[in-house]
Amino acid sequence: MIALLMAHKEASAELLQHVQGFIYPNELNLLWSVLIVLYPYLTGLVAGAFIMASLERVFNVKSLKPIYRLSMLTSLAFLLVAPLPLLGHLGHPERCYEVMMTPHATSPMAIFGFVYAWYLMAVLLLELWFDYRKDFVEWSQTAAGWKRPLYSLLTLGVRDVSEKALRLDDKMGRIITIIGIPSAFLLHGYVGFIFGSVKANPWWGTVLMPIIFIFSAMVSGIALLMFLYLVTCWLRKVTVDMTCLETIGKCLLTALVVDFSVEALDWIHRLYVADESLDVLVLLASGKLYYSLFLVQMFLGMLVPALCLAAMIVYKEGWKRRQTAYFVCSLLVLIGILAMRWNVVIGGQLFSKSLRGFTTYKLELVGQEGLLMAILLVLLPFVIVSVMIWLFLPRAEMTGTTRAIDD
Amino acid sequence: MPPQITRLLLVTVAIVVAYFTARHFLVPASFGQYGWYRADALKDYQLLPINYAGQAACADCHEEVIKKRAKAKHRSIACETCHGPLYAHANDPTVKPAKVGNGNFCVRCHEAAPARPEKFPQVVLADHNPGQKCTECHAPHLPTEAP
Numbered sequence: 001m002i003a004l005l006m007a008h009k010e011a012s013a014e015l016l017q018h019v020q021g022f023i024y025p026n027e028l029n030l031l032w033s034v035l036i037v038l039y040p041y042l043t044g045l046v047a048g049a050f051i052m053a054s055l056e057r058v059f060n061v062k063s064l065k066p067i068y069r070l071s072m073l074t075s076l077a078f079l080l081v082a083p084l085p086l087l088g089h090l091g092h093p094e095r096c097y098e099v100m101m102t103p104h105a106t107s108p109m110a111i112f113g114f115v116y117a118w119y120l121m122a123v124l125l126l127e128l129w130f131d132y133r134k135d136f137v138e139w140s141q142t143a144a145g146w147k148r149p150l151y152s153l154l155t156l157g158v159r160d161v162s163e164k165a166l167r168l169d170d171k172m173g174r175i176i177t178i179i180g181i182p183s184a185f186l187l188h189g190y191v192g193f194i195f196g197s198v199k200a201n202p203w204w205g206t207v208l209m210p211i212i213f214i215f216s217a218m219v220s221g222i223a224l225l226m227f228l229y230l231v232t233c234w235l236r237k238v239t240v241d242m243t244c245l246e247t248i249g250k251c252l253l254t255a256l257v258v259d260f261s262v263e264a265l266d267w268i269h270r271l272y273v274a275d276e277s278l279d280v281l282v283l284l285a286s287g288k289l290y291y292s293l294f295l296v297q298m299f300l301g302m303l304v305p306a307l308c309l310a311a312m313i314v315y316k317e318g319w320k321r322r323q324t325a326y327f328v329c330s331l332l333v334l335i336g337i338l339a340m341r342w343n344v345v346i347g348g349q350l351f352s353k354s355l356r357g358f359t360t361y362k363l364e365l366v367g368q369e370g371l372l373m374a375i376l377l378v379l380l381p382f383v384i385v386s387v388m389i390w391l392f393l394p395r396a397e398m399t400g401t402t403r404a405i406d407d
Numbered sequence: 408m409p410p411q412i413t414r415l416l417l418v419t420v421a422i423v424v425a426y427f428t429a430r431h432f433l434v435p436a437s438f439g440q441y442g443w444y445r446a447d448a449l450k451d452y453q454l455l456p457i458n459y460a461g462q463a464a465c466a467d468c469h470e471e472v473i474k475k476r477a478k479a480k481h482r483s484i485a486c487e488t489c490h491g492p493l494y495a496h497a498n499d500p501t502v503k504p505a506k507v508g509n510g511n512f513c514v515r516c517h518e519a520a521p522a523r524p525e526k527f528p529q530v531v532l533a534d535h536n537p538g539q540k541c542t543e544c545h546a547p548h549l550p551t552e553a554p
Contacts, residue, residue: 016520025522101433104443121422126415133411156418158411168409357521 014362021357030349030361033369034342035085038377040191040213041220041341042082045381047188048221049075050124050180052251057177063247067229069393072131074228075221076124077385083116085377088368108194119187123180129156130173132392137161147391188217195344202277202355203284203348208266215259216337222252223305223333230327232389238398242319246312249326252333253309260302280355288358289347292339301336305329458492465493468500476548489547510540513547 015028053071056064086109087093100117103110137159140152189210196209226248233240270278285293308329312322346361364370440446465486466473476482487493489507496504508515511532519529536544546554 016522019521021521023522028522097429097433101430102438102443129415130411156411156414158414160410165409165411168411172411 011362015360018360019357021352022354023352023357023359024354027349027352027359030346030359032345032349033089033361034346034363034371034374035089035369035377037338037341037345038085038374039082039089040188040195040345041338042078042085042377042381043191044188044213044217044220044337044341045224046075046079046082046119046221047184047214047217048219048223049078049225050184050221051218052222052225052248054177054181054184055251057174058181061247063241063243066241066244066398067225067248069131069397070229070232070389071225072124072128073388073392074225074385076120076128077388078224078381079116079120079124080384081377081381084380085374088373088377108190108197112190112194115183115187115190119180119183123176123183127173127176127180129154130169130176133158133169134161134166135392150391185214189214195348198348200353201348202275203281203351204344206266206269208262208269212259212262212266215255215262216340218255219252219259219333220337222248222255223330223337226252226326226330227334228385230323230330232393233398236395236398238395240319240323242322245323245326249309249312249329252329253306253313256302256306256309256333260306277355280351284347284351284358288350288360289343293343293347296339297336297343300332301339302333305332305336457494459487460492460494460497462486464497467497472548475546479549479551481548481550507547510542513541513545513550 012028019028049071052064053068053075055061056068056071083096087096090096099107099110100113103113105111133155136151136155138161140148140155143151192210192213195204195213196206199205226245229245229248230240232238270281308325312325316322350358350361352358366372435445435447437446438444441449462485469486489512491505491507493504495502514530514532517527517529519531523529541547542554544553546552
């Protein structure tokens, strides 16, 4: 115990050296760590991937058909991991069920539990089930080994694949997607709401926060699908459907422009209103967050991919080079949005409520909320989606109706 | 009704029943009796051992210290803030209270730190008469005077 206290004292002394100006004593250590950065990041990827799937299903963007199921599976895989950063952050993760057992209407996290459950059970699982039902019935008869009882179980005992039943499946899938779009907005808008409703924190407390979160979610979700589609095609040695890729690229560019506009609007509004917190926020952006905000989020994560994607609409030469460029763009956007979450969550805790000073955040390597845990939680959904692709996305489905432009 | 809808309704009913069954077993019986918490928690708290005696108990025997401290800025600090829990000592004076620090206990509040208000008395222990204990020059209950 004494050793622990001494270690804490030493750690605090080290942090104190990096404190600038005046902060209140309880502001030295950040309460929300890197895991809370991952929480909106992963939820955003879920919502973004689902909205991408809805483009094909509801808005009939047929060129996106090759990634419809990939979008749904990605959304599910990331949704399964999304609450884990929260659990890792809790001092007593084994008590997490209590928030669902005795939910209070004034608790944003309790309501988030129900929004999450609704999105998982009433939207994603249901839509996937209707979409896959015919395949489950077929695979439960043709698959070998342990996969056969698995697919059989997933049919839930309904083996009717008559034309009438399949028409109903399609209709139900469409209805659920229509319900799913506002649900996806609600899911991620809610995460933005949690930050936006902290009125004591000027970095977070803005009504634009849910909107910013929704558009950044769309940006990251589209980029993730672009990344996963390319990687899956390359690993499976399947021809990339360039029409599909081009459409994803255009969607990504549109989402990036809208996201940039909303964030710019937020800054213009802050600068024009110029309330008492503006000085510290400008110091924060130009100081502690300089690299993560201007270099990573704005330049590498937004400007470079936006220019690159815009250029690819004009110049249409060399499909191999285009694929590489799309891959790099998707990666940059994914890193940029991660930086955006970092800037929101960590940035919002770096300045004192006195608006007169800054504390610092030291990311630990190991431990419950360390860097290794964060890396593990980022990699975990990719492992889950790989297993899902292996189980539920046959190689033949990856190819679309159109082939590469100059293949 | 189509078979897939019937089956989904059954699954939904099973999930709802499972939720309320889990709720029945997992929510403590006294939850919600007085508010959004387990009412029996109050009884649990009452059973916890008492550690702090309170300022009035100290004044019963140590009035001269209280009077001395009343002249100092430390007057707003309760005895047990520095001396620790004294319930056992107040009940039985033969139980000796724990010793306060090793003579440099003061730096817990008075070591210089940027987070503290400028007017608050602060010292850098390494520069402020190093090697000496605070209590050699300052009377803890009236720090402006020598002990």
